[in-house]
Every structure is written in structure tokens, then in C-alpha cells.
Amino acid sequence: MRKRVAILGSTGSIGTQALDVVEAASERFEVVALAAGGGQPRLIAEQAIAHGVEVVAVAQATAAQDVQLALYAEAQRRGWDAGDHRIPRLLAGPAAAAEVARTPCDVVLNGMTGAVGLLPTLAALEAGTTVALANKESLIIGGELVTKAAAPGQLVPVDSEHSALAQALRGERPEDVRRLVVTASGGPFRGRTREELTDVTPEQAAAHPTWDMGPVITVNSATLVNKGLEVIEAHLLFDVDFDRIDVVVHPGSVVHSMVEFVDGSTMLQASPPDMRLPIALGLAWPERVPGAARGCDWTEPVDWRFEPLDEDAFPAIRVARKAGQFGRTAPAVFNAANEECVDAFVAGGLDFLGIVDTVAAVVEEHLADPATHESALTVDGVLAADAWARTRARERVAAR
Template sequence: MRKRVAILGSTGSIGTQALEVVAANPERFEIVAVAAGGNDPALLARQALEHEVSLVGVAKASAAQDVQLALYAEAKRRSFSEGDHRVPRLVAGPHAAIEAARTPCDVVLNGLTGSVGLEPTLAALDTGATLALANKESLIVGGELVTGAAKPGQIVPVDSEHSALAQALRGESIDDVRRLIVTASGGPFRGRTRAELADVTPDEAMAHPTWDMGPVITINSATLVNKGLEVIEAHLLFGIGFERIDVVVHPSSVVHSMVEFVDGSTMVQASPPDMKLPIALGLAWPERVPDVASPCDWTHATTWEFAPLDETAFPAVRLARQAGEFGRTAPAVLNAANEVCVDAFVAGDLDFLGIVDTVGAVLEEHVAGADVTHADLTLASVLEADVRARERARALVESRVGGREQ
């Protein structure tokens, strides 16, 4: 029986690759719903008609008419006459992804970017469907809201690092784990000092050496904020304390993560950098999809390089640990401030070092003023913390820019 799949963020990097996996394996999967922001109506329409989905979600209500026209144009291009194809239901607005996540299906792949994925994640878990989670931010900002809503095994990570950890832990007792080792490519600026990062441009930050990803995650990889978020994600997914989660630099991105056990052995998951492998595993879990990606070529001499993380030049992982250990809404603050700072950097309103510096300042203020007597996490408290962190980050960006211009 084919698995029914809903894809959130279908026009993004994860979404488009997931649809390629589905198209190559029509006997295993069928797409029932797609959702996207609405910036590429033509692509969204092609996806909807090619996979004969029942629902199309568009986050930007202003893009709804464009998507509807694109659906008509795509149907005409395919020479569909009236009655020859199923017209999907179009849902537009901020709750479109939530409605797509609630479409009856077996798997919801959340490939959205940013904390906007939190409510769709909770909606998917509420249906009982497997959540193939590429939107790490929803888990990080939601914390125990998400883990508490999930049944055992309901969340399958799609991040390559956490997919690697899940594979290495399959069939193992968590009590036998000494530590998790999350690998980092080091990004495009590996080996540079903090001073050498002062004049980095957005184009340089977008030139990732091993992965082809969307703009936000690529810049997060350049600052290593992404790796910090992954440390929090690993803690939440596998219930391992932060003191037992390490990060090592591995430039070739062939070893995606490792698990060290109490007897001294280390389990490694290795494959050439290709997101289709963890995507396919997320869709088919616990099964594997044959030939979805190329394996390592063992006929040639190979060297794997590992090095410690330079936390002086790249303090983002340390900040993320602080946010994760403090808990409550601190991870939401970390993520929200970073999203604002990345946008400011791309727009030319903030220097590269200013991203993590500003995030650190917002986080420090939040922790210092947090009311620890009300520790229970609620959706309302997360959303409120998100809004306040964005406002504070914007204010600090403006003051930093003003200081530079004087």
C-alpha cells in the first residue's frame, strides 16, 4: 500500500527534492497535499497537477489568485479538458499549512523554514500521522510542547545529522549511549579567525562548500547557528543531556553524525552529501528506499578529516547550548532573533559578525529578565517570546547600523 504524503514547503529545497523522490517511487508514495508560501505560483501549480493533490495551501493570501491562475494555465499546458483532471482545493492565508498538515495522510513532511512551522508541526502530530521533520525550528522553539504532543516514534528527523543519529540508534538502548557527536562541515569560512570574518558578504556566506540548500539554512551554516540549533534538536529528539552532545568539524560532510557507546565503540553513518537519502528515509521510515542516493565509493583511497570547533570565531554553538540548558522560551528567543538578523544581513543592514553578536545580546537580556517561576511552556508564551525577540533584535540592528554610520 502506498503511503499518502503531505508536503509543507513544497517549492523549497527540501520540498522539491522530496517530490523527486516520490516521482521516482510512485509505487511507494502518493502526494495528497502541498503547501508553500506562494512566491512561485507556477511551480506550485505544476506540483499540484503532476501529483493530483487534493489540497494546495498558500501562506500569502495575496498570492491565491496567482496560484489559481497558474493552476488553470498548467491544466491548459497539459491539454487537460474539463473533467479530465481533479481540481485541488485551494486554501490561502496563514493557516494554509496547518490545514495541509491536517489532510488525511500517513506522513507529513514539514519542510518549512523558520518558526512559522511550529503550528503545522503540532497539527500534524495531532492527526497521528508520522511527522518527517525537516523544520528543526518548530521542535526547537516548541520544545516540550512538541515532544509532549508526539507519540513514541512519531517524529522522524530529516536533518541529515539527526537522521544519521536515528539510524545509529535503531535497535540500541539509550542507556548504552555515552555521547552524540554531531558533525559540521565548518561552512565556507572554516579556518578563519573572528577578525577575518568582519567583511564577509552575503554572496560569500551563500557559497557552501558541500551542500546545496536554501538561503536561510545556508547562512545559518556559515555562522554555525544551524549547528547550534541542531544540538538543541538532538537533545529534544533523543533525550541526551547537553553535556553529552559534542560538535566536531568534518569538512567533506560524508560522516553525518556519530554515536559513541559506553563500551568505547562508535557508530558512524556515512554517505555522500545528498538530502534525498534522509528525505526518503523520513518518508518511508522504518523502511529504506533502494537507490535513492549514491553510496560512498570505496574503490578509491579516502581520508576523513575531523577537527575541534573554534568557538572563539564561531560562538553560535555555545549560545545555543546556553539557550537549550536554560530552556523555557529561550530557544524560541534565540531562533527568532537569528531569523531577524539573517534577513538584515542579506539586506545589507547588518554585518556578518553582527548576526551572532546581536542574537547573543537578545538572548542575554531575555535570560536575565526571565520569570523562572512560570516555567510551563505554552503556545501563547512561545509566540509572545518570538514576537518580543524579533522586536528587540530589530532595535539592536538599527542601533548597530546607526553606530556604524556615525
């Protein structure tokens, strides 16, 4: 029987590749629902009609009419005007993705970008559905709200690093794990000093040497904020203390992460950089999908270099660790402030180094507030901290 899949963020990098995986393994998967922002009505209509989905959701209510028209146009183009096919039901508005996440299905792939993925992740978990999680932010800002809502095995990582860790940890005992080692390509500015980063442009930051990703994640990879988020994610997914999670620079991007065990052994997962592999594994977990991606060509030289992280030039991981170790709403503040700073940087309103400097200042301000130390973690508290951090980040950007 085929697995029924709902894809959130279907028009983004993860979503489009997930649809490629489904199409290539149509005997194993069928897509029943899609959700996207709404900025690409023609694309989501093409996706929905091609896969015969039951439900389409867009976050932008103003895009609903354009998407509806695009659905009819695409159906007509495919000869559906005879009336023998059904147009998908259309949902619109900020809560639409969470409604799709509650759709009866086997797997919800959350490929959304940013904090907006939290409520859909919680909705899918509450519905008892397996969540293939590419939206790391929902776990990071939700923290225990997400981990406690998830039954064992219900939360499956799709990030290549955490997919690698999950594979290396399969069948292993927690007490045998010495540390997790998360690899980083180093981004487009690997080897530069802090002084050499002062004049970086958005165009330069968008030129990632290995991965083809959306604009926010690509800039996060340039600042290494993405790696800081992944350290917090690894802590939450695998219940390993922060002092046993390391980051190492691996320019070849062949080894996606490693687990070191107490006897000195290290297990790693290696493959060419291709997100279709962890996406396929996330959809099929714990099974593998034959032919999901190509393997390594061991007849050719492979770059196995590993280098230490320069935390002076790239302090984002240090800031993320501090936020993660404090917990509560601090990771939400870290993430929200960064999202605002990335937007400002892309728009030309903030310099590259100002991204992490501003995020660090907002996190410190949050931690200095006595109320932060007393508040319990709730969804409303996370959303309030997210909103506060965005406001403070914008204010600090304007002041620069």
C-alpha cells in the same frame, strides 16, 4: 499500498527534493497535499498538477489568485481542459499550512523554514500522523510542547545529522550511549579567525562548500547557528543531556553524525552529501527506499578528517547550548532573533559577526528577565517570545 504524503514547503530545497524522491519511488508514495509560501505560483502549480494532489495551500493570501490562475494554466497545458481531471482545492492564509497538516495521510513532511513551522507540526501530531521533520525550528522552539504531543516513533528526523543519529541508535539501549557527536562541514569560512570574518559579504556566506540549501539555512551554516540549533534538536529528539552532545568539524561531509557507546565503540552513518537519502528514510521510516541516493565509492579517496570547533570564531553553538539548557522560551528567542539578523545581513543592514553577537545579546536580555524564569511553556508563550525577540533584534540591529 502506497503511503499518502503531504509536503509543507514544497517549493523549497527540501520540498523539491522530496518530490524527486516520490517520483522515483511512485510505487511507494503518492502526494495528496502541498503547502508553500506562495511566492512561486507557477512552480507550485506545476507540482500540484504533476502529482494530482487534492489540496494546495499558500501562506500569502495575496498569492491565492495567482496560484489559482497558474493551476488552470498548467492543467490546460497538460490537456485537462476536457474536464476529466479535478483542479486541487486551494487554501490561503497563515493557517493554511496547519490545515494541510491535518489532511488525512500517512506522513507529513515539514520542510518549511523557520518558526512558522510550529503550528503545522503540532497539527500533524495531533492528527496522529507521522511527521518527517526537516523544519527543526518547530521542535526547537516548541520543545516539550512538541515532544509530549508526539507518540513513540511519530516524529522522524530528516536533518541529515539527526537521521544519521537515529540510524546509529536503532536497536541500541539508551543506557549504553555515552555521547552523540554531531558533525559540521565548517561552512564556507572554516579555518578563519574571528578577525578574518569582519568583512564577509552575503554572497560569500551563500557559497556553501557542500550542500545546496535555501538562503536562511545557508547563512546559518556559515555562522554555525544551524549547528547550534541541531544540538538543541538532538537533545529533544534523543533525550540526551547537553553535556553529552558534542560538535566536531568534518569538512568531507561524508560522516553525518556519530554515536559513541559506553564500551568505547562508535557507530556512524556515512554517505555522499545528498538530502534525498534522509528524506526518503523519513518518508518510509523505518524502512529504506532502494536507490534513494548513491552510496560511497570506496574505490576513490574519501576525506575522513575531523577537526575541533573554533568557538572563538564561531560562538553560535555556545549561545545555543545556553538557550537550550535554560529551556522554556529561550530557544524560541534564540531562533527568532537569528531569523531577523539573517534577514538584516542579507539585506546589507548588519555585518556577519553582528548576527551571532546580536542573537547572544537578545538571549541574555531574555534570560535576565525574572518573568522568563517563572513562565510555563505554552504555544501562546512561545509565539509571544518569538515576537518579542524579533522586535528586540530589529532594534539592536538599527542601533548598530
